[in-house]
C-alpha cells in the first residue's frame with residue numbers, strides 16, 4: 438500500500454484545483470483519475486476537421502474563479518459568432534426573424550420568471566443567505582413558466598430556452614437553479630445567456646486543465662478507477678478496481694453526483710447524501726457537433742422542447758461547410774454517431790440543410806459522468822446542497838455539483854475545489 442497525505446479522486450477542474458492548492462500547502466497529493474485523460478467533463482478531441490470541445494466549453498468574466506485561472510496562466514478567450522438570424526418552432530410551425538427578435542420574445546417572460554433572483558438570492562455564493570428561497574425551492578421551472586400566462590409562442594420558446602439551460606427536462610428542474618444563475622449574473626438574464634455560450638478558452642479547456650496540473654505537483658495516476666473509500670478514526674484507505682491501495686489522511690472525492698454511488702464508502706455516506714445521489718441531477722442531455730454542407734448564416738435555432746435536439750447555433754464557418762453545435766434534453770435519445778438522425782431533426786428548422794458528419798460524447802451513458810452539466814432538481818438547494826458540502830470526517834466532496842455560485846459550470850468546479858482544499862487543510866493541521 439502506498440501512502441500520501443491526501444488522495445484526490447478525479448482530475449476534472451475540481452480535483453485539479455484541490456490538488457494544486459493542497460500541494461501548495463506542502464501536502465503530498467495523489468490524484469486518482471479513472472479515465473486515460475484529465476479534465477473530466479471537459480474534453481477537447483479532434484473531430485470534423487478541428488479540435489472540438491465535447492463537454493464544458495464557454496467561460497465568462499462574470500465567473501470569477503475560472504476567470505482568475507485564465508489570468509493566472511495567461512490564457513485568453515476566443516469570441517463566438519454574433520448571431521444575425523434566428524429560427525424557432527411554435528405551434529407546429531417554423532418561425533424566423535433577426536436574432537434580436539427571438540431575444541425580444543424571450544426578454545419580458547424571462548424578466549418575469551427571474552424577477553425575484555436578486556431578492557431571493559442576494560449573495561450568489563451564499564445561496565441560502567435569504568431563508569425565503571427555501572419557500573420556492575419546490576417550484577419547477579416548467580410550472581413557473583406556465584404560471585406566467587404567456588401567449589403560446591412565447592411559452593413554448595421559453596420552455597425550450599430553459600430546457601436548453603438545464604440540458605434536461607424541466608418538469609422537475611428547480612426554479613431556484615435558474616434564479617441562482619441569474620443572480621450570479623447580477624440579475625441580468627441576457628448577461629447570464631452570454632456567459633453560457635459566447636467565450637471559449639483559447640487552446641481549448643484542456644489548455645487550462647494542463648496548466649493547472651503542471652502547477653500541482655501531485656502524483657497523477659490515470660486509469661485508476663476508485664472502487665472503495667474506507668475510513669476509520671486514523672485515516673482513509675482508497676482502493677482502485679485493479680487492486681491498488683493508498684493510505685491517506687484525507688480524501689477529496691470529486692465524483693459527479695450522478696456517479697457518486699459507483700464508489701463504496703465505508704462507513705456509508707449519510708442518508709442525506711445517499712438520497713441526493715439516488716435522485717441525481719437533471720442535466721442528462723446531449724451536446725452534438727454537426728458539420729453541414731455550405732456556408733450558413735450566423736444563426737441560432739430553437740426547436741420544440743421535446744425534440745432530441747432542441748437548440749442549435751452555428752459556431753465555425755469554413756469555405757464550403759459550417760459546423761453547428763446542438764443540444765437536447767435527453768442523452769439517451771441522441772446517437773452521437775448518427776448523422777442521419779441529426780439530419781432528420783435539423784431539417785425541420787433549417788429546410789434543405791445537408792448534414793455531412795456529427796461528433797460528440799455520450800456523457801449520460803459514460804459511467805464516470807452519468808450527466809452533463811449538473812443542474813438541480815426541485816428541493817436540491819434547500820435539502821441536499823448543504824448536506825453534500827458537509828464533510829464525512831476525513832472525506833470531502835467537491836465538484837461543480839456541490840458548488841455555491843456557478844454550480845453547473847467549470848467555475849463552480851474550481852470554486853468547490855478551493856473550498857475543499859481549505860477544509861482539508863484545516864482538518865489536517
Ligand SMILES: Cc1cc2nc3c(=O)[nH]c(=O)nc-3n(C[C@H](O)[C@H](O)[C@H](O)COP(=O)(O)OP(=O)(O)OC[C@H]3O[C@@H](n4cnc5c(N)ncnc54)[C@H](O)[C@@H]3O)c2cc1C
Pocket residue numbers: 446447448449450451452469470471472475476477478479491492493494495496633661662663664691692693696699700723724800804805806808809810811835836837838845846847848850
Ligand atoms: C456537454 C457539456 C457541456 C458543458 N458546457 C459547459 C460550458 O459551456 N461552460 C461551463 O462552464 N461548464 C460546462 N459544462 C459543465 C462543466 O464541464 C462541469 O461542470 C465541470 O467540468 C465539472 O468539473 P468537476 O471537476 O466538478 O467534475 P468532472 O469534470 O466530472 O470531474 C470528475 C472526475 O472524476 C473522475 N471519476 C469519476 N468516477 C471516478 C472513479 N470511480 N475513480 C476515479 N475517478 C473517477 C471522472 O473521470 C472525472 O475526471 C458542460 C458539461 C458538459 C458535459
